[in-house]
Amino acid sequence: MYNYSDFDEAFVRARVAQFRGQVERRLDGSLSEEEFRPLRLMNGLYLQLHAYMLRVAIPYGTLRSDQMRQLAMIADRWDKGYGHFTTRQNIQFNWPKLTDVPDILGALADVQMHAIQTSGNCIRNVTADHFAGAAADEVADPRPVAELIRQWSTDHAEFQFLPRKFKIAITGAAADRAVIRAHDIGLQIVREGDQIGYRVLVGGGLGRTPLIGQVIRAFLPKADLLPYLEAIVATYNLLGRRDNKYKARIKITVFENGIEAFRAATEAEFARIRPEFTGVDQDILAGIEAQFAPPAFRNTDPAPFAAALAVDPLLRAWAERSLAPHKRDNHAIVTVSLKAHGATPGDATSDQMRVLADLADRYGYGELRISHEQNVILPHVAKADLPNVHAELLRAGLATANVGLLSDIIACPGMDYCALATARSIPVAQGLATHFKAIGLEDEIGKLKIKISGCINACGHHHVGHIGILGLDRAGVENYQITLGGDGSEQAAIGERAGPGFAYDEVIPAIERLLRAYLALRQSRGESFIDAYRRLGPAPFKAALYPQEARDAA
Amino acid sequence: MSVIVRDDGFHPEDWDGPITDLAPDTDPAALPALADGTGLIRIAFPAFSDGRGFTLARRLRAAGFAGRLRAAGHVLADQYAMARRSGFDEVEIPADLAARQPADQWQARADWGRHDYRARLKG
Numbered sequence A: 001m002y003n004y005s006d007f008d009e010a011f012v013r014a015r016v017a018q019f020r021g022q023v024e025r026r027l028d029g030s031l032s033e034e035e036f037r038p039l040r041l042m043n044g045l046y047l048q049l050h051a052y053m054l055r056v057a058i059p060y061g062t063l064r065s066d067q068m069r070q071l072a073m074i075a076d077r078w079d080k081g082y083g084h085f086t087t088r089q090n091i092q093f094n095w096p097k098l099t100d101v102p103d104i105l106g107a108l109a110d111v112q113m114h115a116i117q118t119s120g121n122c123i124r125n126v127t128a129d130h131f132a133g134a135a136a137d138e139v140a141d142p143r144p145v146a147e148l149i150r151q152w153s154t155d156h157a158e159f160q161f162l163p164r165k166f167k168i169a170i171t172g173a174a175a176d177r178a179v180i181r182a183h184d185i186g187l188q189i190v191r192e193g194d195q196i197g198y199r200v201l202v203g204g205g206l207g208r209t210p211l212i213g214q215v216i217r218a219f220l221p222k223a224d225l226l227p228y229l230e231a232i233v234a235t236y237n238l239l240g241r242r243d244n245k246y247k248a249r250i251k252i253t254v255f256e257n258g259i260e261a262f263r264a265a266t267e268a269e270f271a272r273i274r275p276e277f278t279g280v281d282q283d284i285l286a287g288i289e290a291q292f293a294p295p296a297f298r299n300t301d302p303a304p305f306a307a308a309l310a311v312d313p314l315l316r317a318w319a320e321r322s323l324a325p326h327k328r329d330n331h332a333i334v335t336v337s338l339k340a341h342g343a344t345p346g347d348a349t350s351d352q353m354r355v356l357a358d359l360a361d362r363y364g365y366g367e368l369r370i371s372h373e374q375n376v377i378l379p380h381v382a383k384a385d386l387p388n389v390h391a392e393l394l395r396a397g398l399a400t401a402n403v404g405l406l407s408d409i410i411a412c413p414g415m416d417y418c419a420l421a422t423a424r425s426i427p428v429a430q431g432l433a434t435h436f437k438a439i440g441l442e443d444e445i446g447k448l449k450i451k452i453s454g455c456i457n458a459c460g461h462h463h464v465g466h467i468g469i470l471g472l473d474r475a476g477v478e479n480y481q482i483t484l485g486g487d488g489s490e491q492a493a494i495g496e497r498a499g500p501g502f503a504y505d506e507v508i509p510a511i512e513r514l515l516r517a518y519l520a521l522r523q524s525r526g527e528s529f530i531d532a533y534r535r536l537g538p539a540p541f542k543a544a545l546y547p548q549e550a551r552d553a554a
Numbered sequence B: 001m002s003v004i005v006r007d008d009g010f011h012p013e014d015w016d017g018p019i020t021d022l023a024p025d026t027d028p029a030a031l032p033a034l035a036d037g038t039g040l041i042r043i044a045f046p047a048f049s050d051g052r053g054f055t056l057a058r059r060l061r062a063a064g065f066a067g068r069l070r071a072a073g074h075v076l077a078d079q080y081a082m083a084r085r086s087g088f089d090e091v092e093i094p095a096d097l098a099a100r101q102p103a104d105q106w107q108a109r110a111d112w113g114r115h116d117y118r119a120r121l122k123g
Helices: A006-027 A033-041 A065-078 A098-110 A143-155 A222-239 A250-257 A261-278 A278-293 A305-313 A313-322 A351-364 A385-394 A426-438 A504-520 A531-535 A539-545 A547-553 B028-034 B052-064 B079-083 B095-100 B103-107 B118-120
Strands: A046-047 A052-057 A060-066 A082-085 A091-095 A168-170 A184-191 A195-202 A213-220 A322-324 A330-335 A345-348 A369-370 A374-384 A450-453 A467-473 A479-484 B002-004 B009-012 B021-022 B040-045 B068-073 B091-095
Touching: A006 A098, A006 B118, A033 A046, A046 A539, A052 A098, A060 A065, A065 A082, A065 A098, A065 A351, A065 A369, A082 A351, A098 A305, A143 A168, A143 A222, A143 A278, A143 B118, A168 B028, A184 A222, A184 A385, A195 A222, A213 A261, A222 A250, A222 A261, A222 A278, A222 B052, A250 A261, A261 B052, A278 B118, A305 A313, A305 A385, A313 A322, A313 A330, A313 A385, A313 B009, A330 A385, A345 A351, A345 A467, A351 A369, A351 A385, A374 A385, A426 A450, A426 A504, A426 A539, A479 A504, A479 A539, A504 A531, A531 A539, A539 A547, B002 B095, B009 B103, B028 B052, B040 B052, B052 B068, B052 B079, B091 B095
Parallel strands: A168 A184, A450 A467, B021 B040, B040 B068, B068 B091
Antiparallel strands: A046 A052, A052 A091, A060 A369, A082 A091, A082 A345, A184 A195, A195 A213, A322 A330, A330 A374, A369 A374, A467 A479, B002 B009, B002 B091
16 A cells, blocks of 8 residues: 655645644634635635534545544544545544644644645545455556546646636446546546556536536546646636636536537647656656555465355345455455444444454455445455454444445435535435335345435435435425436436425335335346336336326326 | 735836736637747736636746746735746735735745645656
């Protein structure tokens, strides 16, 4: 895993000192609140509904065990003993005091972490496939290049005051676990003959105008990446709209100008910028790649795991949901659900963080990952160790066997924390999870992605949920719109609004009608909700959601 | 009266030649024609949150402009390093901003050449 160079170390320390100075200058009046705002935002500090919120980057979702322990320490010392993992591989602390924040940033720097550019109209924390470096299906580990992009974009002089925020995601596999098609720039590492390069998408995004990213370059040679990214962002910086923040994202720039015109402008800029890059970045990338060399995998016999599976139904149920194929046959990728039924999706207490760090040290080569689906991953676990890992997770209350199921819900913080929210999200997620567990249908329903946003900004990715729930405010009353058929994977699709919204207490019954209809309509247990929806179209599902209208029409 | 900020602190206006003023929405296609000049090009920053001037400056330099390049308007001391790295020689700020953000706050970023990832990666 990546270790800071002397350059990185000096940079983050200087940055902490700058922010300490900015806080002092805000307090003495040198900086107005309006001027301080973007400066605190580009250091991860928001002003929320009840307090400041500090958003800490977990670059490309990768954490070492000592870093996880430090997050637990920060939660205990400066917050309320918990943190919230977000859909962009960050962790949010909801209750820091402004004057403590420079010290928190210092504590992060002690373990090579930071909160730089986790907010603001700049290039945000680069996200990556949470199975990177472990997945059986990847062409190459995307984390080294994500680190290269992190370095390039950090404090980039030209791109700190873009028209709007800018998000880049990268995957090294055809299976898209990083939602690259819903990012300002999506990158997929691809191989053409013996050459490694990138498929580059631009202009995806959710929010109030959801759009799927379009291919701007089908194959970009590896060495051209930074100048090409720079050309895209420079083109956007000049061309992007600044008259209306709701039309300022690059997806609108691409949509209004057309992909051909945007591509032409980008390619012309690329031709100008490319000669400025001498190739040193590729030497630096090679050094980064060496640091991401896989750990020395232990060569243990997986037979004890198979034997335990045969006799332990709890282990079997957990393994069926929580494990993904590892590139080594005798290892597995373990997803630890942070979605216990009734809990807040993505929240982890400091005790849970320490348990996970200890497990990573004992069984996982000290490595952890955070997924955009708000779970924690142990990317490399020898199969022989899985029974022990499961037993320890059970003791810690972290063995919920619901990964990929109905209750593995993405939900934004919503009205419980967020200043922008128009409705609650967390209680809807909690209510759905506990209800379907109580009626015993969760396992029967099988694979399903429900995603909930508490406002039009769509932090909960509702547009790409198989079932999306969007909470709005209708004359002071919460109202929830349901979208169907969205997909955040390589088969990306924007969900279609099913019809009129539902009151808060009508949401769970509506989802139950919808899913009972699915159970009645599916061809077999193997046909998931999204597959059935694709085969049948929206009509039978809308009829289940709106039985009165269906009767009236009949 | 405006104040001119350079690495060594505040200065009064000391340019008496012609000035070419560019708005942030200048068509970048017009930049190559300006790059041959040797005078002073002044790019306006009507709001500190409008970062177009940084890209315009970088592109002017890339097109070969070797004259004096100035960022003028609502630029913060915290943006001084960004301005210098993008190719500006100096920043022109109004007197009230200079009073609120005195020279030491700008000179704190006179080390703008340090900790510059982009410069390191470009080579």
